Amino acid sequence: MTLISFVIVVIALLGEVGGQIVLKHAMELSNANGFRSRKFLFLFSAGILLMTVKFFLNLGLLQLYDLSFIYPFQGLCVIMIALAAAVLLREKLNLQLAVGSALISAGIVLVSLS
Amino acid sequence: MQNRPTGLANPWLHLALSVAGVTVYELLLKLGARETAHISDRWAWTGISGLASIYTWIAIVFVIFSLVTWLYVLRYIPLSLAFPISQAVHVLIPLCSWIFLGEVIISLRWCGIALVTLGLAVVAKPVARLEERL
Numbered sequence: 384m385t386l387i388s389f390v391i392v393v394i395a396l397l398g399e400v401g402g403q404i405v406l407k408h409a410m411e412l413s414n415a416n417g418f419r420s421r422k423f424l425f426l427f428s429a430g431i432l433l434m435t436v437k438f439f440l441n442l443g444l445l446q447l448y449d450l451s452f453i454y455p456f457q458g459l460c461v462i463m464i465a466l467a468a469a470v471l472l473r474e475k476l477n478l479q480l481a482v483g484s485a486l487i488s489a490g491i492v493l494v495s496l497s
Numbered sequence: 498m499q500n501r502p503t504g505l506a507n508p509w510l511h512l513a514l515s516v517a518g519v520t521v522y523e524l525l526l527k528l529g530a531r532e533t534a535h536i537s538d539r540w541a542w543t544g545i546s547g548l549a550s551i552y553t554w555i556a557i558v559f560v561i562f563s564l565v566t567w568l569y570v571l572r573y574i575p576l577s578l579a580f581p582i583s584q585a586v587h588v589l590i591p592l593c594s595w596i597f598l599g600e601v602i603i604s605l606r607w608c609g610i611a612l613v614t615l616g617l618a619v620v621a622k623p624v625a626r627l628e629e630r631l
Contacts, residue, residue: 403576410571438560442544442553445530449600461620464580474577483620490612493605 388447391440392456398437400463404471406430461487501573508573511566512582518563520589522556524597529553584617 409426416423444453462484468474501508529552536546547553570579591610594600602610 403580406568407571407576410568414572434564439544442526442530442547444544445527446534446544446547449594452606461581461584461617464576465620468577472576474575479622480620483616483618483622486616486619487613488616490609490614490616493609493612 388444391444392453395437395440395444396456396459396463398433398440399460400467402430402433402437403460403464404467405433407472459487508570511569512574512579515563515566515570516583516585516589518559518566519583519586520593522559522563523586523590524593525552525556525559527594527598529556581617581620587617588614 405426409423409430412420412423412426418424441453465474465476465480465484469476526547529547529550530544532550532552533546533548536549567583587610591602591607595602
């Protein structure tokens, strides 16, 4: 994997994490205020935009690497979303989450080496 | 997770549909990418040239399907619970790419995928217990 490919993987991951957090927030807003509020439309559009960026970067990576090699990198999303959810959505982090995150990271290293 | 709908509107059913949709579209995207990899070396990293394949367009239909079902899931299930469960795709996609795309997965990569899966299970466990209490 080249440096530029690694950078694209990281940007794709950030697009996924940001998109999920923003879309979750938008859907929570829709429960309270419906689908027509300006804030919902803004957050929903931002979430879709982030997911679109991730989609095309992922497609570009698939042209260069095997699917079974690229896809496990998205396992990092679990750690990143857990951290983002803790900070932005105020969800609790615990030991089990930390252990699980470490296992995921170890697995990703193995996949990257193979 | 109050007032959770049942039957066909059950968000857990939609979560399963979303996972199935993601698995299908990833396989189709790989087929589309494989078919168009030769078109432009310079702009290959953007993925735009992948749109020249019919597989990519069918994949986009599944992307929209899985996105709509996922948005529905987000209305009713917390992200910290729904997201780890959605990671079942990490098992389904390598298995399907091995079976249907004929990709070679060496033992070290299988170990990595297994570790990722184990980690996902450990992460998902506390939130699964939380769900039982709700």
